[in-house]
Amino acid sequence: MSDNIQTNTAGQTPPCLQHQIEKTKYLIEVHFSDTSAQRVEDRLKRVILHDLEHGSAFS
Numbered sequence: 001m002s003d004n005i006q007t008n009t010a011g012q013t014p015p016c017l018q019h020q021i022e023k024t025k026y027l028i029e030v031h032f033s034d035t036s037a038q039r040v041e042d043r044l045k046r047v048i049l050h051d052l053e054h055g056s057a058f059s
Contacts, residue, residue, distance in 0.1 A: 015029070015030045016028065016029050017029075
């Protein structure tokens with residue numbers, strides 16, 4: 001598994017995470033809100049707990 005983080009030096013596009021599973025390549029763009037009251041840690045914890053409760057976690 002290889003992960004690459006790509007960023008645009010001009011700052012016009014969001015960072016992009018590239019991940020390949022078998023022959024399929026996924027590009028995940030990362031967006032952050034300047035006005036959000038929720039911290040990244042809180043959001044990730046909520047997403048992980050939701051996945052665990054609903055059986056959607058990675059195996």
